[in-house]
Amino acid sequence: MSAGCLASLGIAYRRVGQGPRHVLLLHALTGGPDAADGPTTKGWWGPLFHPGGALDETGCTTWCPNLPWSCYGTAWPKESRPSVRAQASLLADWLEAEDLSFDLLLGGSLGGMVALELALIAPQRFRTLGVIGCGGRADAWLWGANAVQRAILDNRCLTDGDAIALARRAAMLTFRTPEGLGQRFATGEAIRGWLDHHGAALAARFTRRSYRALLEAMDGHDLGQERGGLESALQRLEAPLHLLGMRPDQLFSPASVEELGSAARAAGRLGSLAWLDGPHGHDAFLIDLPALQRWVARVLEAPCARS
Structure with a gap:
């Protein structure tokens, strides 16, 4: 594993493995570049690199930028207003500066939104696209x-730590499902302790400023905006x-994923649409x-053809 930062653009990243397949992996809302396990850290997708x-580090070389x-x-x-499109544009500049191309662009949740935008901004740099747990646009539920989270983060009566922790507690209920939580917790005390744990854990490693900015970026996600709609935008993909x-999903409904899949099919760009079914909800991909x-293994092996 190696770490890097392109000074001119300020993009920090981790690179894992030395395999022939090149993968660009984009993290979710409060993730980061540590997808793989490190000497003292547990990666958020650690087993995938074992x-x-x-x-596998012998089969793939994976870049994971922050x-x-x-x-x-x-x-x-320097952009005054965070947006998914601006995030993707900055990453495209990084790829251009480093002259990087990939066999697979992979992203989940917020990372999936950015992956979709990046694949439109720099389509020639990716042979295959894998997008997890998001639709083509934000909706009323998101x-x-x-x-709710922003209202908590904007409450100046709360310290940074208390605001992050409370916002995270609210968010956790959208990441999971009533069924999954019901199977796991038999008492109110038990689930309150679980929520407290996740709130304190994020407060210890994240910042209020970033939390709010990334929520704002998610809110503006609309792949078809200024591109003639979703289907028209997806026609620009070259992979x-x-x-x-995920079914069920309390954050991005299956209907929003279906909408993206239907538009990709109509545009002739859909490779496949699959589901993770079970009680874990949005966080099933983690x-x-x-x-x-x-x-992921199937997507890596899939032919670079479109339906």
Whole structure:
């Protein structure tokens, strides 16, 4: 594993492995470049990089940058208003400066939004696209869930740590499902302790400024804006788009993933649409790693053709 930062653009990243397949991996809202396990850290997709994993370090070389407006080493962008499109544009500049191209562009949740934009801005740099747990545009449910978190983060009566922790507690209920939480927790005390744990854990490693900025970027996600609509935008892709949705999902509904898939099919750019079914909800792509491994492996092996 190696770390880097392109000084002229301020993009911090990790590079893992020395394999022949090149993968660009984009993290979710509060993730970061540490997708793989390190000497003292546990990566958010660690098992995928283990021997025999879908991103095995002998088979793949994976770059994982810190998204602009996140707080893990990437310089704060000069753009006054955070947006997914601006995040993708800055990453495209980084790829241009480093002259990087990839066999697979892979992203989940917010990372999936940025991956979609990046594939439109720099389509020639990717042979295959894998997008997990997001639609082609933000919707009312996402705006509402983010508004609750922003209201907490904007409350100046709260310290930075308390605001982050409380906003995270609210967010966790959108990342999971009533079924999954019901199976896991039998008492109110138990789930309150779980929420407290996740709130304190994020407060210890994240910043209020980044949290709010990334929520704002998510809110503005609309792939078809100024491109003639979603189907017209997807026609600009030069690689097949493989989608993975979660059922159920309290953050990005299966209907929003279906809408993206239908538009990609109509545009002749859909590679496949698959689902992770189970009780974990939106966070299934961070929890159900055996199923996730199988999907990533299939996408890596898929022919670079579009339907």
